[in-house]
Amino acid sequence: MEKIQIYDTTLRDGAQAEGISFSTEDKLDIASKLDLFGIDYIEGGWPSSNPKDSSFFDSAKNSRFTHAKLTAFGSTRRVGLACSNDPSIKSIAESGVKCASIFGKSWDFHVTDALRISLDENLEIVADSISFLKNRGMEVLFCAEHFFDGYLHSPDYALSVLEAAESAGADWLILCDTNGGTLPSAVEDITAIVVEQFRTTVGIHAHNDADLAVANTLAAVSAGASMVQGTINGIGERCGNANLCSIIPNLELKMGLKTNIPDLSQLTAISKFVSETANMTVGRKLPYVGTSAFAHKGGIHVSAVLKDSRTYEHIDPSIVGNERRILISELSGNSSLKAKLGELGIDLDDEDGKRILQRIKDMESQGYQFEGAEASFELLIRRMKDGLRPPFRVEGFRIFVDVTEANVSSEASIKVFDVSGMMEHTAANGNGPVNALDRAVRKALERFYPNLKDVKLVDYKVRVIDGKEATGAKVRVLMRNTDGFDSWTTIGVSTNVIEASLSALLDSLEYKLLKSKEATAN
Incomplete structure (x- = not known):
């Protein structure tokens, strides 16, 4: 199987998350980092939707990407407008990039009740939009909006939309779980049908409204999808998008599939960079990249991990650029304390250990928590063990x-x-x-x-x-x-x-x- 293509939409779908507003400079910085990280496609935004996205594409013309294809996003042409007169399609064609990602309706309910047009007219809109961009030399990804809901409601019509896109020359058929509520079993079954029926390569774009975006993405890959779309840290509108920081290592480490990411150990760094640029903290409990992903608190766990990390760690944290953390609390045992003090270069005998552990337990019963306050923890130990006095x-x-x-x-x-x-x-x-x-x-x-x-x-x-x-x-x-x-x-x-x-x-x-x-x- 060819390498799985990674398509990042942090700068567009991720920017739609509540509380996030990237400046043009932020977007350029993130795009540069994503390119160096090895992302295949970077969706820069919707050129006609707002001045910042337009400014980004203007500025990006002077940027040189070593690997990634910068992609412009937009919708199919409007009802009643020719592509040559449609602002969205025209802005994509004039964005200065060679790759376009356009979405169109694939759920008949949306066609008849939202667009209020006939099903055949929608097929014409899809075909016209793709042909217009292909005739201008662009690679075109067609994103079938609400595809899984559409297929479950009317499979024949959902597939007919893909047929119209393929006939018009689409390079990719992207199946979108736009409402984020489809189960992995359905995603896998439906994706398998599409892969078998169409010559065009298939991708998956999943939202996380049922906390299934990563699972649905991997299910689609198992069924033959060769592109995954998502955002760094899973940021996005409502409950977010599929999290590339989970998907990429799962593809490589769990499924044995290859991507174009040259160094997986940069994963945690790229996660932190995007979070800091977005002025938000990385979720502590994010798999692979969160600070708690390889944090051990229970004494039995720590004792086992110190003997062989495989006992309570599914991978070596260094593979994804993270690190093991030993947490000290009222649940800790002597082995936990010794391991933590070993990180600080402090030796501890059993008597000191018992005395310090009791002190920690007493303080935690009063409301202290040293898991996130390691400087205070070190001072406490040095005061009790070495008689450290404040200057x-x-x-x-x-x-x-x-x-x-x-x-x-x-x-x-x-x-x-x-x-x-x-x-x-x-x-x-x-x-x-x-x-x-x-x-x-x-x-x-x-x-x-x-x-x-x-x-x-x-x-x-x-x-x-x-x-x-x-x-x-x-x-x-x-x-x-x-x-x-x-x-x-x-x-x-x-x-x-x-x-x-x-x-x-x-x-x-x-x-x-x-x-x-x-x-x-x-």
Whole structure:
């Protein structure tokens, strides 16, 4: 079998996801990364639908892709318009790319009730649109919208639409599960019928409304489809599209099929890049590329994985560019703790292990969670095992809140001592009490430790631990900081959000100083 072609629609279908808005520069950056990754087709957008997509295709004319075919997307011609007068078809032909992807109706219900035209007229529209683009030298993918629903309702008509597309010269017949509700068994059976009946190569485009997009894609490939369409991380409208970050490794590693992806170990990196560009976090539990995909928490699991990773890992995480993570919690055993400390270069005897595990369990019963706060975890271990002491001490602080008709402002004053006993007493304003306290602490400590100026807050989360306590509930604060090279997360827990925030902040700054000291020593 020939290699499975990978068609990415992140820049078009993915951009239709709620909360995502790619700029022209974002789209160019992502397209470049996808090309280097080895994607065969990159759908750049719908040239006539909005100014950004038009700008993207204009800018892309100056870009050189080493592998991928940049593709313009659009619909078949409008009812009552010739292709030469149809803005969508014309914009595709004039986009400057050599490949077009157009969708047309294949469900008779849509033809009669949405377009309100005859079934034969729809066939003419499909054939005219494809012929128009083929006559201009373009490779044409015909996307049969709602194909599986259409086939289940009226198989003869759904197949007649594909016949019209093939007769007009379509290079690909793409079967779309547009509503995302078809079961894999039906997808496989119907795809097999299409593959057997048509000479034109077949592809699959699945949506994830029933959480079956990846399964449906693989089922179609099993039935003979040779192109898969999807998005990075499965982003897309409603529940999203088929996730290429799951499909590609499943094709290669599980089904033994080949793609044109030269280095699968770049998969996690491309997943993170698209997420960061879209200003969204990668789903922790995404298969293959999520941070939890190879994370182990239960003590029995960790013990087994350390003996042979095959016991609880279906692949070596490095194959897809991910890594194993050992999580520490009240469920952990001594083997989990030793494995985690081995990552940090800390030796541990059994007595220390028992004492530290008990301390972790006690703190987690109070609301702490160290799975996502590994900097605070390392500080806890070093304090208990090595007697690590903070290089500074907060003597006290005050927060003032001024309320006027115009706004609400906050001021924090704080006293901080360094290890030699020198005191810095300072104050700072902020948008709120936590922001003011954050600024005051940093302002004071930067006098003693100038390298703390490099530390920037990049994420701040507050979680109510027990909502039943209402405004008196404990809160958990997670704070992520970076120095421009590394980033780390710390935790604080209290019934007072300011106290919890201060605890997380002080841990973060202490961690930075610890790592700077270690770097200097090495």
